[in-house]
Amino acid sequence: MVRMASDQGERKKNEPGSHIARLTMMREPIKITRSLGNGVELGQRIIDFLEVEWYETTKSRIRKKTMGGIDVLVDKADRTTFQNGDLLFVSEEQAIILKIKPCDCIVLRPTNLISVGIICFEIGNKHIPIFMTEQKEVCVAYDANLFVMLDSAGFQPCIQERILFPFQMTKAFGNKSMR
Amino acid sequence: MHEISIVRNVFQTLEQTYPEKFDRIVKVQVQAGLLSNVQPILIQNAFEALIQEEPSLSDVELEVLLLPIIAHCDACDKDFEVKKHRFICVCGLPSKKIIQGEELQISEVQFSGQ
Ligand SMILES: [Zn+2]
Numbered sequence: 001m002v003r004m005a006s007d008q009g010e011r012k013k014n015e016p017g018s019h020i021a022r023l024t025m026m027r028e029p030i031k032i033t034r035s036l037g038n039g040v041e042l043g044q045r046i047i048d049f050l051e052v053e054w055y056e057t058t059k060s061r062i063r064k065k066t067m068g069g070i071d072v073l074v075d076k077a078d079r080t081t082f083q084n085g086d087l088l089f090v091s092e093e094q095a096i097i098l099k100i101k102p103c104d105c106i107v108l109r110p111t112n113l114i115s116v117g118i119i120c121f122e123i124g125n126k127h128i129p130i131f132m133t134e135q136k137e138v139c140v141a142y143d144a145n146l147f148v149m150l151d152s153a154g155f156q157p158c159i160q161e162r163i164l165f166p167f168q169m170t171k172a173f174g175n176k177s178m179r
Numbered sequence: 180m181h182e183i184s185i186v187r188n189v190f191q192t193l194e195q196t197y198p199e200k201f202d203r204i205v206k207v208q209v210q211a212g213l214l215s216n217v218q219p220i221l222i223q224n225a226f227e228a229l230i231q232e233e234p235s236l237s238d239v240e241l242e243v244l245l246l247p248i249i250a251h252c253d254a255c256d257k258d259f260e261v262k263k264h265r266f267i268c269v270c271g272l273p274s275k276k277i278i279q280g281e282e283l284q285i286s287e288v289q290f291s292g293q
Contacts, residue, residue, distance in 0.1 A: 001188060001192070002185060002188045002189045002192055002209070002283055002284065002285060003192070003284050003285070004192065004196060004284065004285045005210065005284045005285060005286040005287075053219070053243075053245075054220075055218075055219040055220035055223055055243070056223065056242075058220070058223060058224060058227065059223055059227070059240070059241075060227060060230070060237075061237075061238075061239070061240045062240060063205070063206055063240050079227070104263065126218070127218070127221055128218055128220070128221070129220060141218075141219075141220070142213065142264070143213065143216075143218065144213050144214045144248065144264065144280070145214070145216050147264050159263040159264055
């Protein structure tokens with residue numbers, strides 16, 4: 001059972017609408033339905049960033065403030081995944097670009113093909129996406145239980161801060177067997 | 180699968196907690212500790228699958244927030260953040276007394292209108 005956090009009671013008293021909902025209503029957010037490209041020439045425009053976690057790039061709906069404080073509403077027209085550096089909005093004066101936040105990752109440097117196989121099988125078994133880097137590393141977002149498992153199996157995992165790029169992602173849940 | 184039942188459970192809890200204004204929910208924030216065995220990407224993907232089944236939820240955003248692990252050191256009587264899986268206090272003593280990191284909870288709900 002997923003419980004409500006204990007401070008929810010207080011928040012309930014503060015309603016109607018919670019202060020955040022009221023604030024966002026004051027001004028319509030910029031609506032983003034798709035990526036306008038990557039590596040687009042933006043001239044002298046002021047660049048603002050929308051920072052997201054790596055696991056938010058697949059979300060179809062995101063309400064957030066940009067780093068410059070502008071309210072945006074991502075409401076994807078299709079189910080595409082955003083990539084780091086995607087242009088989300090552009091006007092005469094400004095542009096909003098997607099930025100994926102770095103996070104703690106378990107980094108593995110398998111020394112042989114058998115290790116690659118075992119590691120990918122074990123992680124894939126948990127349906128967690130794997131990121132293969134150009135340096136032939138296997139990266140996966142830090143998870144305490146996974147780290148313990150890989151460590152005790154002798155794979156010598158280390159933890160490093162990285163950006164997990166969606167285009168490097170290999171996922172074991174792509175077979176739509178989720179329901 | 181584990182995550183799809185978690186997501187369903189979140190919305191069941193919300194429906195019970197807010198029977199009158201459940202249909203005005205625009206954003207739900209769920210906190211998951213790094214020791215909770217919950218993968219945010221799988222929660223997000225399970226939610227995307229649920230939207231397809233239940234289009235009434237398509238205006239709702241589900242946000243997952245990861246909570247860092249916090250442990251308690253008895254020697255210093257202080258809490259410390261476990262960084263890079265090091266369950267060791269600044270004083271050098273190890274501790275596995277977990278204060279935060281195992282939870283999975285609904286931490287914020289936003290409604291439209293009003
Ligand atoms: Zn200490």
